[in-house]
Amino acid sequence: MERMNQSxxxxxxxxxxxxxxEAHETQEAGNMExxxxxxxxxxxxxxxxxxxAQDAEEAQEEEAPDYKDxxxxxxxxxxxxxxxxxxxxxxxxxxxxxxxxxxxxxVIDNLxxxxxxxxxxxxxxxxxxxxxxxxxxxxxILKVLEKYGVTRISAIGETFDPAYHQALMAEESxxxxxxxxxxxxxxxxxxxxxxxxxxxxxxxxxxx
Numbered sequence: 001m002e003r004m005n006q007s008x009x010x011x012x013x014x015x016x017x018x019x020x021x022e023a024h025e026t027q028e029a030g031n032m033e034x035x036x037x038x039x040x041x042x043x044x045x046x047x048x049x050x051x052x053a054q055d056a057e058e059a060q061e062e063e064a065p066d067y068k069d070x071x072x073x074x075x076x077x078x079x080x081x082x083x084x085x086x087x088x089x090x091x092x093x094x095x096x097x098x099x100x101x102x103x104x105x106x107v108i109d110n111l112x113x114x115x116x117x118x119x120x121x122x123x124x125x126x127x128x129x130x131x132x133x134x135x136x137x138x139x140x141i142l143k144v145l146e147k148y149g150v151t152r153i154s155a156i157g158e159t160f161d162p163a164y165h166q167a168l169m170a171e172e173s174x175x176x177x178x179x180x181x182x183x184x185x186x187x188x189x190x191x192x193x194x195x196x197x198x199x200x201x202x203x204x205x206x207x208x
Contacts, residue, residue: 103144111137145189153188155181155199164188166198176204 114133123129142152153164160167160179168185176182181201188199 100144100148103147104141107137107140107144110140149192150196151190153190153199155184155188155201157181160201160203164190164195164198165201165203167203168200169202170205171202172206173204174206178204178206180204 110133114130114137145151155165158165158181159177160181165181165188171182173180173182180203181199182204183202184199185202186197186200189196
């Protein structure tokens with residue numbers, strides 16, 4: 001006799017496996033809706049980026065004339081400065097000796113007064129007056145030159161120095177050591193530490 005109470009095995013199914021086609025369609029619809037939202041957000045971000053780029057371009061276009069105007073104004077100011085500097089430089093070169101000339105003119109006046117006595121006069125003291133006037137003029141000229149940094153080169157009694165002396169001749173001498181300047185034919189001058197003209201001299205040499 002068959003046993004009637006044998007237990008039957010009932011298959012157990014997962015709920016997910018029992019999903020219906022309708023549930024599957026609903027899930028797909030949700031996924032599509034989410035993708036659509038993401039696409040919409042990306043589109044909005046892209047549109048915003050394009051708008052920002054357009055705004056930046058418009059701002060640059062608006063600022064460009066200002067930069068150009070600033071450049072042109074700066075260039076014009078520089079040109080005006082250059083012209084003014086050139087004009088001032090030319091004026092300086094043109095009148096650079098004005099002060100020196102003003103200092104020399106009184107010396108010329110004194111020289112002219114010293115020479116007046118030689119014109120239509122029989123004054124026996126005129127020659128001495130002329131000599132005194134010329135000597136005074138020389139002193140005044142040297143003072144003016146000193147004022148501008150010009151000095152005479154010391155020569156007589158000095159050891160010959162080719163940097164400041166130019167020897168025209170050598171003379172035998174028992175009184176002076178060799179290479180000593182014993183005569184000066186033309187005076188030399190310095191402008192501060194620059195040689196303007198060497199002194200023309202004669203130097204001693206021993207008899208031999």
